[in-house]
Amino acid sequence: MTESIQPDERIVETAMTLADIARATTREYFRRPLDVDRKADRTPVTVADRETERRMRECVSERHPDHGIIGEEFGVRKGESDWTWIVDPIDGTKNFVSGKPLFGSLVAVIHESTPVLGVIEIPCQEERWIGMRGRPTTYNGKPCRVSDVESLDEAVMLATTPDMFDDADWAVFQGISRSARARAFGTDCYGYGLLASGFSDAVMEADLEPYDYMALVPIVEGAGGIITDWNGEPLGTGSSGHVLACATPALHAEIVSLIRSGRPASP
């Protein structure tokens, strides 16, 4: 039972250091002259991704040798304890590669299977959301809170790209998001920060990996919001990658109900 487990100060410090490392390292590579990057690899983002993750993993290994680490580029390192770090050095590689400064870096701390700490770091914007189980989420050091929007027709809804949905999911997403007050694309993890700060009201996405969404759970919940899969079930490392985050229970219930009626079978 991990309900009452909270990360200690040393873990919190490490999480902040990881966000600092991500901020500094990704910016070294962002908007580098294209010809340089093309020659090296044709996908400059990969170089930045690997170098950032390498530095983040080094920091965790040094400070918490018994903790596990999961990252996109270098896979899983099992730990000797119940603690696992999940890092995503660049969430929003298409934003990164196109020169858009809204890509982010994600850090999640998992105790057993529960995400107890999450960080969304937006390096170029110097914006950072920190969520900790049982504490209010902060935005650049100050508590933040979701909006009080309770119905879809008043909600501003976000998603990263149509490319994350298969045909059936796209049909469901279209039906729902077109009934929202407004919808906007291109957000990646930034969208969940905007939700946590009350600027947007819902994010509905698919095809996400645990390193994309585990950090978001304590952030959205600590800001008073709800984040689940499309069936309304809690997110875990074994989830389908369908994520629905909402400002209020009423908005969440409305969208889950629309998803149910729009999908013949749950994935």
Next chain:
Amino acid sequence: MTESIQPDERIVETAMTLADIARATTREYFRRPLDVDRKADRTPVTVADRETERRMRECVSERHPDHGIIGEEFGVRKGESDWTWIVDPIDGTKNFVSGKPLFGSLVAVIHESTPVLGVIEIPCQEERWIGMRGRPTTYNGKPCRVSDVESLDEAVMLATTPDMFDDADWAVFQGISRSARARAFGTDCYGYGLLASGFSDAVMEADLEPYDYMALVPIVEGAGGIITDWNGEPLGTGSSGHVLACATPALHAEIVSLIRSGRPASP
């Protein structure tokens, strides 16, 4: 014949002042507490739009009483001269309303029917692109240049949202953009700045208005790029609103050819 006409220093100064006004005014309204905005109007962006355009028009009227002005909110004021200003105080209202800091403000100066000066101002980022007929485009005061990408499979391609395409255009856009190296959404006018600076290689959009695209022409062309409608024809105030901007002639020709073969009839 307006080929050789260039804006004089007084016009350039006015354009900079308008961008300054847009930067300051839109930021007054950005991320305002939602409850305040909801009570007032339910679309906070409208208040910001109107107030910004009002201040921009005042500035033009005062400095150039004989020039015409066209804006989204307050329509057309005919001028006594061959000069017309086209302003769009907030390009990217969905970005604005969702708290994304990439919305922009646009200023175009038209002589007879030729756009001779354009400004993309990104208020929250303090980024500004300035294009003048016959001069190199600048990004925050320094000359900038498009990339040298010549083929779609190497190109990073941008568009704001699927919502700008009707079903037929969406099918064409999908076929083309899915062949690109990467595609990303959510850019609005920022995408054309990223193109002018060589970070992205193509922007393909539809359903734009003259106040959305006239400012982009001198910026993209002055950075060495090409901007036309989907048929490869020059953009004018009477264009269909289909816009294609590319880094190189080869890339432009490839995409125009794919558009032709993908569309049964030109709009």
